[in-house]
Amino acid sequence: MIKRNITLSLVLVTVLLLTAGFVRAEILLNNFETHSYKTITTQYHGDSFLMVLWSVDCPPCIEELPALARFHQTNPKAKLVMVSTDSKNQQEDIKSLMEKHGLADIQQWVFDDDSIQAIRFSIDPLWYGELPRSYFHHEKNKRQAKSGRLDEDTLSAWITTINNTTAGL
């Protein structure tokens, strides 16, 4: 009887939480550590991809999300990686923003809280923490860094460059 009550409670709570929006289709937030940048670049085997570093506490980061979302919709095969520099205890906020902007299906990471300065250094010793910060990866591991909000012109220019290369998307 007690067991049945507990099961019933859990089912009821889950239904209520789902209704209230507390539980959602899970976005996998990978833990970004000092080796993660290497993992990501290895994963793409030298292909083109765009890694965007952002934060829920950065107004221009939020302002650039619609442009990224439109770009993602228009170019679903373009490889995007979103990396949040926030604390892991802000993951609900991170996930809800990604969902709201239709970016839930792309690769998501969040900084590991224990080694923020080492992580930043592992990506780029000359990145001083300004956000948003984007790394346009071209073929053969060539990359271009950009600080500041991405607009659609910049994203279009990047996709044109990619399309003009043999690898394409």
Add this chain to the structure above:
Amino acid sequence: MKHSQLISLLLVAGFSGSLFADMGAMHQPGKVKDVCADISQPASLNCAPAPSASFDQKGRLWLAWSHAGHVYVNHSDDKGKSYSSPVIVNRKPEAISARGENRPKIIPADGKIFVSWITPLEKRFSGHVRFSVSTDDGEHFSDPIIVNDNLDITGHRFEAMSVNKKGEVFIAWLDKRDRLQAEQQSKKYHGAALYYSWSQDGGKTFQPNLKIIDHSCECCRVVMDIDHNQLPVILWRNIYGKNTRDHSLVTFAEKDTPEQVQRVSFDQWQVDACPHHGPDMDISNNQDIHLTWFDNAPDRHGLFYARRKPDGSLTEAISIGDYQAAASHPNVISVADNVWLVWKQFDGKQASVWLQRSETNGTHWSAAKKIAVTDADADYPFLVRDKDKVYLQWQTKKEGFQLIELTDQ
């Protein structure tokens, strides 16, 4: 437990998690087993994510920091060897901004202890400037008040506080009330305005808020000091033109009369981004203003130092720190012609604090030297003054809160 009780408990847990998301930054779950990761542990200065410190006239060091929705104050009578038990400032818990550019501030003056902080609100980038004062040497604190007289759910954040010799309290902050109004009229407003207020009754009430300028950079700390007229001087990162984020300074003719804003850096960093990297300054006895800042423009990048002379002219900015080693977050302080300048670097393994010293009011400088290291994450370095002695305040994840004397370095 009844169903309803269980549900209430879970909902409360969910709500609290979101309400205290900002303060939770200090309790970061990590792989390293450390006592700071356990939120059930008592409040501790060593675990506080972004503390502030300041000496009173008797040489007692006062500290303000946060834990689990409360600002705490404690003090040290032996230059950081031991600390008093912390006292809670805000009895009712609230979210408290305490990370990087944001932290509670504390100023002891004439037997009173003044404390300010930002409480973030539920809407993104919104917050109120909070203030409390103790008139019994830090044993009890007044119920916190809101300093911004506009209570829109928008940004009133990144506050700076100073207290003059008359006991008048000045607070300046970045304010988005005008931006909100513009947005409600479907107009664009870049950045945030800089507002300020002051209290002439020892912090019981604050005067109506006054605007200094529109369109300042919205995510860098603001700093303030008091000049020989007992009036504030404020330094912040401004937006020039479309997106050029250089620094500006304002002096005051009277408490309610800011003078013309003066641009003090000309690095031309054009970026539509949050630098998260505010400047610092210190006013010397002879009314020179020592200035230091970070910019990352293609031609002029890294840390800089310049001096504003009493006639308002500026010395040529000099580069400091190793740009290739992530030199960042500079801090400056002076005692007569002696000037100490510190900043943080990171070499891939260790974070370090570096010092350059001038004995000639900033005209000549010693070579940079490393004065502290840690192999874990670390806060920004801050300089604090106890009459003619100067100390480095540095919070690191591994060593906790440290106070290191620099007077003879």
